[in-house]
Amino acid sequence: MTAAVTQDARTRVLRAAVELFAKQGYDGTSVAQVISQAGVAKGGFYHHFTSKEALLYEVYGDLITRQLAAMDAIVARGSAPGETLRALIADLVESTAASAQQALVFWREQHKLGDERTEQYRRARRRYHDTVTNLIRDGQSAGSFAAVASPEMVTFTIFGVINELPLWYRPQGRKRPAQIATELADFVLAALAVPA
């Protein structure tokens, strides 16, 4: 409501955490560093977050939720396999590039996700993974895609590039996210193209 002249403490903490976790890793970042960069005292931090771990969950939960919602919307269109795959790649690449730091933190720290609360993030990613695999498998069965490799291998390849994108993508770089997405989709669809 009140348009705060500076962001509220909670938001500042979240932003500082994303930046520091991306740069130094979760275990390599102390709560003291986070609150110092956010301009908040210890008490203020623990007023908003129950623990350092809770902070980590919040950092990567948001991106995954958005990507999953976008996936559902794209699949719901019911387009041809090739078109659907292209749209999925485009959204994944662009949302990952737009939130590269969150994506990097999730990717690097996902092995810390062990408890009940975070298992759902794993399941979310798993669902995304399975959806793409099924899309490719169905496309191959229907003859829209060539059976040049197993659906699993193709899926691992697609997610492999995208998951590592935060490591090499630079917002100031030559290539815009849309162009990266196009190139990747071209590459994948060329491999899956059925011989004329």
Next chain:
Amino acid sequence: MTAAVTQDARTRVLRAAVELFAKQGYDGTSVAQVISQAGVAKGGFYHHFTSKEALLYEVYGDLITRQLAAMDAIVARGSAPGETLRALIADLVESTAASAQQALVFWREQHKLGDERTEQYRRARRRYHDTVTNLIRDGQSAGSFAAVASPEMVTFTIFGVINELPLWYRPQGRKRPAQIATELADFVLAALAVPA
């Protein structure tokens, strides 16, 4: 020579470190955990290693060196681009699968590589990367490969899957490393195939 009934302490420490770093991350693993699993006391550890960081360097240095040497040998054969690319993929996949934990540790902790000593690991990976990129670029110029995507994008894709292989590869799984390598090479070469 003397087939030690138990490995020497140094080797046990190294093995324990790889395992724990892969499971919990470098910062998430204490020296106390490493020495406990290795069955060595604190003093014994610091007799063999100057610091915890030095231990990390040793854990991932060896694999990179071997992969780079294999790459040089393959390139030196001077085979056709397609054949060379297939051989590089095969070696990368198989060596990564065989040393999945080291590969995982390197990939997850590479952002910690900042000092002089470790910069060489970065350069080694960079050289591997550039070699593949040039191979694809030359192949495209010569007409052996289709210009379906930029050489950089193709390279990122290949290394993307392979770097994430430790996350999903299971030695007891259905697919042998050689089969994974074949599938991946088939996929990549299908995309790069020039239309007949």
Next chain:
DNA sequence: CCCTATGGACCGACCGGTCGGTCCGCAAGT
């Protein structure tokens, strides 16, 4: 006045690393 938001002193546990010392295989001295 109470309730939410915040500050900062403070806590015990644990961190990476040090240090003085023990143990033992082995080669030289006799």
Next chain:
DNA sequence: ACTTGCGGACCGACCGGTCGGTCCATAGGG
């Protein structure tokens, strides 16, 4: 063949400092 001395492998108590987390005082809007 027995003794002596030495050097490297290894031990575990201990260090200062930092960790994540707690607690209470306080400020200020309703």
